[in-house]
Amino acid sequence: MEKKTVRGTGVVGGYAYAPAAWTRPAYVPPATASHVAEDARPAEVERFKAAADAVASRFTERASAATGVATEVLGATAALARDRGWIRAATKLINGGEQAEQATAKAIDQFVVQFEKVGGLMAERTTDLKDIRDRVVAELMGLPEPGVPKPTSPVVLCAQDLAPADTAGLDPTMIKALVTRFGGPTSHTAIIARQLGIPCIVAASDLESVVEGAPILVDGTSGIITLSPDPAQAQELVKQDAALREEIRGWAGPAQTADGVHVQLLANVSDGAAARKASTSPAEGVGLYRTELSFLTAQTEPSVAEQAAIYSEVFSAFPGQKVVVRTLDAGSDKPVPFANHEEEENPALGVRGIRLGWKNPGLVERQLDAIAQAAEDNGVEKPWVMAPMVATVDEAFEFAQKCRERDLTPGIMVEVPAVGIMPDAFLKEVDFFSIGTNDLTQYTMASDRMASSLAMLTDPWQPAVLRLVQNAAAAGQRVNKPVGVCGEAAADPLLACVLIGLGITSLSMAVNAIPAVGVQLGKVSLQKCQQVAAQVVESRNSRDAKELAAALLR
Missing domain, CATH: 1.10.274.10 (PtsI, HPr-binding domain)
Incomplete structure (x- = not known):
């Protein structure tokens, strides 16, 4: 096999070198079958x-x-x-x-x-x-389940796509990396690969050129798969990567740059159990509490008291520390039964997030009442609360007014490009921003973030997205208001350095991603982050941006 490369979208950094192993294909039932009497x-x-x-x-x-x-x-x-x-x-x-x-x-x-x-x-x-x-x-x-093989020696797992059952049960001592032809940066494959701490590349359209058993080198940062690499060079890269991983395993925080500038790293959580787990990690608090995930199966709206009890579990896990609560981000891909969703031609651009209040009078107010009650029960003063999918200054004003009536600290998500275009006007109304890079990228690039064919467009390294992040961060600095990032971008160690260089004040991510980000931040100064960020936003495309950052930061 001639030496060549296959490109995809790198979603979990690191190097792996091992033979390729493809998943077992599914069994297709016969097209014709006898009629059942x-x-x-x-x-x-x-x-x-x-x-x-x-x-x-x-x-x-x-x-x-x-x-x-x-x-x-x-x-x-x-x-x-x-x-x-x-x-x-x-x-x-x-x-x-x-x-x-x-x-x-x-x-x-x-x-x-x-x-x-x-x-x-x-x-x-x-x-x-x-x-x-x-x-x-x-x-x-009566046949064995299709899916992942059970290797007896280390391999790089290759697949058209991977289902949750495939990725969740992987043994990272045998599966050294994941590479899929389909999938996107926020797919289950990427999320679980990040939890396992193994390199991962998705949307590698030419992956079928990789032959079963052929040795390949995977670079999860650049998204490059090298076929038949030089063994000595590949092994040296893996050795260096192993040393970095050992450093990550021993990292205990808090995060700071090489010149001693503190960087607040927070956890994304979905409920009390996740918050309690995060409290045992180096996370300094919660940067995104996704309240809607507690209600996806609720047929009727929980009472204020019931909601308060649920929110209390998260507040109590981080006494005296920062907890940012997001109001219901339901609709589109996360409908809740009690929210009176109507069928829409394009639900991702429809009635979701803060817009649910339009057709559910009192829904937002009752949730804010519950958050205020939970905060009072746990001795939390002026808890941080943010609204998703805010697109107009009037929405920001109205939400902030409701929060302040309840002694809550109001903020909004920056995920609609309108906010990134005119951030100063929005920051006049609220006390903080939290940038949701998943949706911000989707809307900025007009690309479904779940479509593997559009993975290059839905990459948060897109310069247009980074420009909007830069706008929001600069607006925050002008009025001394915090601007954090809580999307998947925060979990990318190299991109985290760029975000800090752009003026972001905190990063919130999956708990398991925190040590890798902390280690990377500790290797560079704030001035270096700022210099790199200034160059990266001038890039022509996401690939150039990522490769430039890797060259300058490593």
Whole structure:
């Protein structure tokens, strides 16, 4: 095999050198199958339900054995495997004479089409649905589950895409890196690879040129896969990377640059359990508490007292420390049953976030009441609260007024480009900004952040996105108000240096990403970060920006 490279989008940095190992393909049921006689259909339905239940139970078992994000991801997939919608659709097909294998494939494929039309996070869940389909079909056919091989020596795992069940159960001592043809920077593959601490590249469109068993070098920072690299050079890069990882494992904080400038590193959490885990880490508080994740299955709006009890768990995990609560960011890819969502042609640009208050009178006010109550119960003075999807100065003014009436510190998310274009006007109304780089990138580049074909556009290294971050940070400095980042960009060690150089005052990320960011910040001065940032924002594209930062900061 001639030496060449394959490019993708690097989402978890680091080097790995090992033979390539491809995932096992799914089993496809025969296109034609005998018609199930009417008197045999009840038994066929039971055979189908037993297979679906067996697959769901295995997901649940894996969730129980996993930790952190993997537990949440696998638990969500187990729930999807038991979803009454697709099971009802498959049962209907079987009662119409279809065999269980064909009914499973047809029922789930119907939902895949629906999810793809919705877009956003729902489109990403199609990977989960297809994985469930393939596992149920394999169970019905009496075959081993498709997916990840069980290597006896280290490999780089290659796949078209990876489902949560594949990534959550990986052994990082054997799987040295993940490379997928599809997927994006915020996919399950990227999130769990970050938790495992192994290099990861997604959206590598030419990945099929990688041959099973061929030695490859993966650079998770640049997104470059080198086929048949020089063994000595590859091993030296991996050795250096191993030394860095050892340094990261021993890092305990707090974060500061090489010249002693403190950098506040915070945790993103979804509930009390996640907050308690984060409290044992070097995190100095919570930079993003995603309240909506506690209510995704709630059929009726929880009372103020019920909400306050939930929020108290997060406040109590970080007594006396910074906790930033985001009001419901529901809608689009995260609908909550009680929020009166209407069907929309483009939900990512529809009624979501702060806009939910338009058709749910009192929803925002009751949540603010609950946050204020939880803060009072835990002795928290003027807790930080921010609204998502704010697009106009009037929205910022109205939200700030409601917060101040309850003695809350008001802020807004910077994820709509309008805020980054005219940040001074918004900062006249609120006390802080928190930049959500995932959505800000999506809206700035007019690209669905879950579409693997658009991964190059939805890269937070895009210079246009960094310019908006720069605008927001500069506005904060002019009036001495904090501007943080709470999107996935904060978890990228090199990009974290650029963000600090642009004037960002705090970084919030998944707990497991904090040590790597802390170590990288400690290797460079604030002046160096500022110099690099000034050059990076002038880049032509995201690839040039990332490569320039890597060259200047390493």
